[in-house]
Amino acid sequence: xxxxVLSTFVALFAISASFAQTVETATELYNAGATELNAGNMxxxxxxFEKALAEAEIIxxxxxxxxxxxxxxxxxxxxxxxxxxxxxxxLDKAVETLKIAIEKxxxxxxxxxxxxxxxxxxxxxxxNGNEKLNAKDYEAAVGAYLAALDFDGNNxxxxxxxxxxxxxxxxxxxxxxxxxxxxxxGQKANADKQLSGFYxxxxxxxxxxxxxxxxxxxxxxxxxxxxxxxxxxIYAIAAISAKKNAEAVVSLEAYxxxxxxxxxxxxxxxxxxxxxxxxxxxxKACGYYRAILTDPQFAEYAKHKVEVELKCK
Numbered sequence: 001x002x003x004x005v006l007s008t009f010v011a012l013f014a015i016s017a018s019f020a021q022t023v024e025t026a027t028e029l030y031n032a033g034a035t036e037l038n039a040g041n042m043x044x045x046x047x048x049f050e051k052a053l054a055e056a057e058i059i060x061x062x063x064x065x066x067x068x069x070x071x072x073x074x075x076x077x078x079x080x081x082x083x084x085x086x087x088x089x090x091l092d093k094a095v096e097t098l099k100i101a102i103e104k105x106x107x108x109x110x111x112x113x114x115x116x117x118x119x120x121x122x123x124x125x126x127x128n129g130n131e132k133l134n135a136k137d138y139e140a141a142v143g144a145y146l147a148a149l150d151f152d153g154n155n156x157x158x159x160x161x162x163x164x165x166x167x168x169x170x171x172x173x174x175x176x177x178x179x180x181x182x183x184x185x186g187q188k189a190n191a192d193k194q195l196s197g198f199y200x201x202x203x204x205x206x207x208x209x210x211x212x213x214x215x216x217x218x219x220x221x222x223x224x225x226x227x228x229x230x231x232x233x234i235y236a237i238a239a240i241s242a243k244k245n246a247e248a249v250v251s252l253e254a255y256x257x258x259x260x261x262x263x264x265x266x267x268x269x270x271x272x273x274x275x276x277x278x279x280x281x282x283x284k285a286c287g288y289y290r291a292i293l294t295d296p297q298f299a300e301y302a303k304h305k306v307e308v309e310l311k312c313k
Contacts, residue, residue, distance in 0.1 A: 026055035026066045037073070046077045071108035075101050079113050086124050094124055122148035122155050133165050141165035156185035163191065167198045196226035203234045212242040229258040236271065245275040266295045273302070277310070286312035
């Protein structure tokens with residue numbers, strides 16, 4: 001019986017000694033991590049802190065302080081390493097590491113790390129998209145902006161940039177949707193300017209292709225979003241080509257009101273004169289013909305109209 005008691009005592013002593021050694025090991029690992037952190041060796045520091053935490057969690061209450069200290073620093077280190085990957089343009093590793101920072105921050109109650117890492121990931125994708133956009137790699141830029149939106153669907157800048165990249169591709173639906181979303185989320189001025197410009201480009205291409213109905217439609221859409229003189233000009237020229245003089249004069253007068261000193265102002269006045277003449281509105285036609293009497297390009301023709309054909313008063 002005594003032998004049994006002795007054996008039990010020896011066993012308990014061994015467990016106690018082992019337990020003390022484990023606490024000491026966890027503390028040493030934490031201190032080693034702190035030393036490496038102070039030296040700027042983030043990866044090594046992180047490794048030591050995570051080992052210390054694993055040891056402390058096995059021990060439980062007696063190593064709670066070590067565990068809490070590890071939890072306080074681990075998310076921040078992941079955040080720092082993720083930022084370093086971002087600076088080095090290693091997008092995949094940066095995103096992977098920042099996602100771990102978010103996970104650890106959520107697990108350990110570090111809301112600041114969660115918030116910062118969450119905002120950084122879409123920024124990195126947007127930055128990558130901007131680089132691709134500047135390099136005219138439009139499909140790759142679209143992919144980067146979509147990745148940013150997968151992580152933050154309410155990122156107005158990502159929507160705006162997606163529209164800019166998509167407008168260089170053949171995905172018109174995605175372009176319009178992107179600019180519309182950007183406007184809804186706070187980038188209205190920039191988004192409207194971009195979308196109006198997109199429709200303006202489409203209008204000009206349609207006019208050059210002699211698709212006058214398409215040119216008028218796109219120019220009208222551009223003006224509905226953000227009125228501008230060029231859209232009125234494209235609309236007017238397309239309308240004249242389509243023999244829609246009543247619609248042409250409206251845009252011609254809007255263009256001249258917005259750009260009275262434009263280099264082609266007299267050309268537009270000539271178009272207005274001929275359009276009004278075709279509509280049977282001689283008085284207005286006369287007014288525009290008189291306005292170009294001193295222009296060498298139109299003087300002879302305008303004089304004939306004023307003095308002979310229309311007999312303007």
